[in-house]
Each structure stands twice: as C-alpha cells, then as structure tokens.
Amino acid sequence: MLGQMMNMPLTTTSILQFAEKVYARSEIVSVTADNPLHRYTYADAFQRVRKLANALKKLGCEDGDVIGTLAWNDYRHLELYYAISCSGMVCHTVNPRLFPEQLQYIIDHAEDKFVFIDVMFVPLLEKLAPALPRVKGYIVLTDEAHMPTASTLPNLHCYETLIGKESTEFEWPTLDENQASALCYTSGTTGNPKGVLYSHRTTILHTYATAMPDVFGISVRDVVLPIVPMFHVNGWGLVYTCPMIGAKLVMPGPKMGDGETLCRLINEEKVTTSAGVPTVWLALLNYLDQNKLKVPTLKRVTTGGAACPQPIFDNFREKYGVEVHHAWGMTEMSPLGTYNTLKPHMLEWSEDEKTKVKLNQGRPAYGVEIKIVDDNNNELPWDGKSSGSVKVRGPWIIQRYFKAEADATDADGWFETGDVASMDPEGYMTITDRTKDVIKSGGEWISSIELENTAMLHPAVAEAAVIGVSHPKWTERPLLVVVPKAGSQPDKAELLQFFEGKVAKWWIPEACEFVTELPHTATGKISKKDLRTQFTDYLWPDA
Known part of the structure; x- marks a missing residue:
C-alpha cells in the first residue's frame, strides 16, 4: 500500500518562493569590491533574481546549460545561485584560488557557457580566455562605474546593465527534483579536479539536515556570517539554509580573511553565528587580542575543512564566551557529514572533559551513514579505539563524479572518503589522519x-x-x-x-x-x- 500524500518536487525554487513570502523583510548585508556595505532584503534579492533569470534567457542560456561563477560571498553571487539553478541550469561555482591550469581544465571540462566574475578576477580570466573556446561570454559582477575599461575578454557584459532593464516577472519552470542544480570541483590534490554534480533533491535534503538544532541550529532570530566561501561546496549550504529559515545574512565579500572587517561586521550587524576554516578564526582571534576588542553578540562558530587546534576552542570560550563546534564533510558529501554538539549528560562534565569531546569531528547527521573498515574492508567496532578508513553513504552523497564512466562507490554503495578515524560508543568520530598523510x-x-x-x-x-x-x-x-x-x-x-x-x-x-x-x-x-x-x-x- 502506498501513502496518499502530495508528491511535491524538492527544488531550490521552493526556498526562493517561501523566503520571499514569509521572510521578505530579512536582510542581506554584503561587502563588495564596489560597495563597502550593501544592504537589502530577501524581497529585494529575489526580485533581482527574476531579472537575472530573464537576462540569462536573453543571453541564450537554456535548460541544462552550465553557468560558471568566480565570485566572493556577496549578494550578487547569491542571486546567481538562485537564478541559474531555479531556471533549470547548473550553477558551477569555480574556486579562483586554484592554479590557472586547474581553472582552465575545470571551466573547459564543465563546458561553462557563460562565466560571471568579480572585478578582481578579470586579469586572471583574460589570460585563460584564449584556451576556453566553449565560453560564449563573460559578465563582470559590478556596475558601469567600476567596469574594467580596457579588458580583452570577449563578449564582455556589465552585470548591473545586463539585468537593469529586465522585467521583475519570471515564470519559474517546473523542475524534476533529480535535475542537476549545482556543480563543484574538488581541489584536485592528485590528478585533475573532479566534478561533483548536486541535484535539487540532494540540496533540499542537505538543507533540512543543516538546519537541525544539533547541526547549525539556525533560527529566524539569528544573524549569520558565512565566511566559508560560496565557491567551495555551496558555502557549506548556508546560502540555502538561511533563506529557508529566514535568518539575516552578512556576507564578507573579498574580506573573508581580514580580522578587522570580520570584527566590524560581527559587531555592527550583531552577528550571532558564523562558519569558517581554522585559519579564519586565527585571524579574527589575533585581531581581537591585539586591539583589546570583544564580540558580545557572537554566540557560536562552526569550524571545518581541517582539524581545529584546541587554543581556538579555549580562546573563544574563555575570552569571548563563544562556543566552537567542529563539523566534518567534503565536496562529495554536499558537504555535511558530522557535527559536534554535546549530549545532555556531558554538560555536567569538567571543561577539560568537554573540550576533549569537542575536539573530535562530532556525530553523523541523520541521513549520513558512516562505517570504518580495516585494510581488508572488514567493518570495525565503534569502541573509540579501533581506527580505520571512513566510508559513507546517504541521500546527499556522491554516486559518480561528473562525466565519469564508473561509480565512485564500492559494490555495496559506500563512498571511501580518504579519512582515517575511530568512532566511539556515543557516535562521535575522531579523525586521526587523511589516508595519504598517515x-x-x-x-x-x-x-x-x-x-x-x-x-x-x-x-x-x-x-x-x-x-x-x-x-x-x-x-x-x-x-x-x-x-x-x-x-x-x-x-x-x-x-x-x-x-x-x-x-x-x-x-x-x-x-x-x-x-x-x-x-x-x-x-x-x-x-x-x-x-x-x-x-x-x-x-x-x-x-
């Protein structure tokens, strides 16, 4: 017997439409190259998203086309996320920090039709453009006053001019929830980078998971500062989670590693929670310490991408009253795998005992299955002592790399992460190394x-x-x-x-x-x- 409930497709368009109706007044604040502090609402944002969708259509972009972005965390990049994916195209976020040869390979391999770029990346693309014959044009994410005047990029457009005269009305297509929505490539530490192609369905399921209380735990009352870049694995999904929840978004633009800017944004915009890699937190802590400043509204930060040193945990808690939470995942996992929060009985423990738990990578989020195996693929117990290779599976985890002929999973459907870890009886994972770094x-x-x-x-x-x-x-x-x-x-x-x-x-x-x-x-x-x-x-x- 089948259930008799509505079967509505899980698409990112539903986030856009929901946020615009329910959280129209929630703010998005951005630092950009052409504006030190841009401010508007979700209602403003999604009105411009419809203008952008019309502009994409006029450029000749069609269902299934891949559209590239080389951009920082700001409101224009957010508009691209939604206009591209909700139109039935694939939003391909490209990491500008990669080597030029890798950028050329990625843009060509993905077959990007157009590429949207921040002003500071124009010189980089000018060097690469002759080797990118598939790209039909480039759009600079700025206004006419800040456009590069003598660029050699072919078919160059100004973003604000491109969308300026477009209609704010756009009829979003009905999409299959399994249709591709976004594309992100791994950093390619060995061999060429590999593409991970997300669907609307995997994105929505991942968004629900990240919003849970024992993960990011974001509410409409939060002010969120995503320092993890939007060009890397969907900004850890926060660009979807925050609109779904209605939280205020504060975007640091090209100033993600600048302690002074981060401190100013946190204090002026009353940021309550943030997410970034350990090097970002070191920069912020050093700035706060050197200038004898506080961040009274900041309550919790999430760290991931690498193991977080204990001094970061200690300094945030002891000096600023901020709780640090470890998260673990990877591009192939959308990226969420585990998140670290304490269980009720641990709250009575000493700070040293609690810190020991917080230093590990946390518990799996519902939707992520984890097992550790030995060299012979035998599953190891969750005893906190046995250490082995980490394998995962779940509804937002990769099955096959983009354009690959074979699955990335084993015969039983498990994906090997390349991490070595132990799992304790409470379900907490402690990564001891990457397989190649042991x-x-x-x-x-x-x-x-x-x-x-x-x-x-x-x-x-x-x-x-x-x-x-x-x-x-x-x-x-x-x-x-x-x-x-x-x-x-x-x-x-x-x-x-x-x-x-x-x-x-x-x-x-x-x-x-x-x-x-x-x-x-x-x-x-x-x-x-x-x-x-x-x-x-x-x-x-x-x-």
Whole structure:
C-alpha cells in the first residue's frame, strides 16, 4: 500500500518562493569590491533574481546549460545561485584560488557557457580566455562605474546593465527534483579536479539536515556570517539554509580573511553565528587580542575543512564566551557529514572533559551513514579505539563524479572518503589522519593530526604541521614544521620536549623546523603535499 500524500518536487525554487513570502523583510548585508556595505532584503534579492533569470534567457542560456561563477560571498553571487539553478541550469561555482591550469581544465571540462566574475578576477580570466573556446561570454559582477575599461575578454557584459532593464516577472519552470542544480570541483590534490554534480533533491535534503538544532541550529532570530566561501561546496549550504529559515545574512565579500572587517561586521550587524576554516578564526582571534576588542553578540562558530587546534576552542570560550563546534564533510558529501554538539549528560562534565569531546569531528547527521573498515574492508567496532578508513553513504552523497564512466562507490554503495578515524560508543568520530598523510614509523601508525593539535597548545606556536619524512632506520619519522608567533623565538629542543607526557614517546617528532608560513590549499587547508615536496631531501640532524 502506498501513502496518499502530495508528491511535491524538492527544488531550490521552493526556498526562493517561501523566503520571499514569509521572510521578505530579512536582510542581506554584503561587502563588495564596489560597495563597502550593501544592504537589502530577501524581497529585494529575489526580485533581482527574476531579472537575472530573464537576462540569462536573453543571453541564450537554456535548460541544462552550465553557468560558471568566480565570485566572493556577496549578494550578487547569491542571486546567481538562485537564478541559474531555479531556471533549470547548473550553477558551477569555480574556486579562483586554484592554479590557472586547474581553472582552465575545470571551466573547459564543465563546458561553462557563460562565466560571471568579480572585478578582481578579470586579469586572471583574460589570460585563460584564449584556451576556453566553449565560453560564449563573460559578465563582470559590478556596475558601469567600476567596469574594467580596457579588458580583452570577449563578449564582455556589465552585470548591473545586463539585468537593469529586465522585467521583475519570471515564470519559474517546473523542475524534476533529480535535475542537476549545482556543480563543484574538488581541489584536485592528485590528478585533475573532479566534478561533483548536486541535484535539487540532494540540496533540499542537505538543507533540512543543516538546519537541525544539533547541526547549525539556525533560527529566524539569528544573524549569520558565512565566511566559508560560496565557491567551495555551496558555502557549506548556508546560502540555502538561511533563506529557508529566514535568518539575516552578512556576507564578507573579498574580506573573508581580514580580522578587522570580520570584527566590524560581527559587531555592527550583531552577528550571532558564523562558519569558517581554522585559519579564519586565527585571524579574527589575533585581531581581537591585539586591539583589546570583544564580540558580545557572537554566540557560536562552526569550524571545518581541517582539524581545529584546541587554543581556538579555549580562546573563544574563555575570552569571548563563544562556543566552537567542529563539523566534518567534503565536496562529495554536499558537504555535511558530522557535527559536534554535546549530549545532555556531558554538560555536567569538567571543561577539560568537554573540550576533549569537542575536539573530535562530532556525530553523523541523520541521513549520513558512516562505517570504518580495516585494510581488508572488514567493518570495525565503534569502541573509540579501533581506527580505520571512513566510508559513507546517504541521500546527499556522491554516486559518480561528473562525466565519469564508473561509480565512485564500492559494490555495496559506500563512498571511501580518504579519512582515517575511530568512532566511539556515543557516535562521535575522531579523525586521526587523511589516508595519504598517515605516518608509518617502524611498522606502526602515527597520527599527524594529534601531533599538530598538541603542538598548537604551545604558547609560542602560531601554526604547525607534521609530515612523515623518509628515515634510514624507521622508514618514516614525523617532522614538526612550525610558524612561530610574532615576537616569539622558540627553541627547537624545548618544542619537542613539550610533547613528552602528552603523546606516546615514540610518536614525538624526530626534529623541528621553523618556517615563515605554511603552504595552504585553495580551500584553506595546510597542503601536506607541498610540505612533503619542500622537505623531500630533508636530512635528519642525527642521521
């Protein structure tokens, strides 16, 4: 027997239409290259979205076309998200931080018909355009007063002029919920980047999950500052969650890593919650500390993309009364996989006990199945001790990469994430490493993440990374690479001694090297690949 309920398609158009009716007055505040503080409402935004949809149609864009964006977090990028997908096209967000060769490959592989770009990326696209014959034109996200005057880009348009005279009336097409809505490529640390093609259905299900109280827990009373870029895995879905809930959105534009701008936006707009990678939080905390400032309205922040050092948790809580929540996921997972909140019985624990739990990656959100397996694909118990490769499956997790011939999943439908982790009996996941970053010394595994977290507890360490380097006796040994805090001159031997009693003795790094900065990937993670290349010919001090 089948149920007898309405079968309404789950599409992003429904978010647009719902938010415009129910939350018309909710604000969107943006920093842009041509306006230090743009402000309008959801009603204003979705009126312009309809104008943009008309403009896309006049450009000759059709159902199923892929439209690229190279843009920061601001109101125009938000308009693109909805106008493109709700028109039946695919919104392809491109990460401008990637290498030019990767950008060329991605735009060509996706077959972008038009590309919308922020002003500052015009020179970059001018160099790439001759190798992008499929692209029919480029639209600069600005007004006429700020248009580049001598650009060599072919078929160049001004965004505001393009949509300016269009009608605010547009009849949204009825879409199949399984129709593709957005496309995002992985950062391509090995080989060419791979495309992940999301559908309307997966996006809506993911949006419901992110809004749950034990995930982002956003309400209409919240003011949300998404610092995670919209060009990376849908801005962690916040560009959908906030309109669905009606929360005020504050967008930092190109100032995502600027502590001063973030502090000003938080305090002037009364931001209550935010999300970003650990490097962003370090920048904000440093600015607050140096200028003796507070962020009284900020209550909680979400961190992901890389393991978050304990000092970030401690400083936010002790100095500013802000709770930090770990999240874990990946492009192939839309991206949500797990989120860390405490269970009721943990609230009575000491701060040290609670922090130990908060440092892990949290519990799976409903909709995400997780298992850990050994080298023979045998499932391991959730005992908090067994560690293995992480596999996932669920309704918003990839089945096949864009244009790939074979599924990305195994025969049983599980996707291998490339992470190594343990699961405890309470359902909390602790990632110990990426599969490719695990250090094998003398036949035993060492967690680089745990060593990095320990190093970050030292007061003279601003940033730390640990990599495995070839060793004549032990095959590999961990090398600690440190960026000292400004004004600090830590001693290498003292830093290595700091590990004693905190990790197993044989885990302690064999040596320490200082650098002025660590290499980062296009999504803000420490690039272990580049570090390993940098120290390929490293000679151990006692070798």
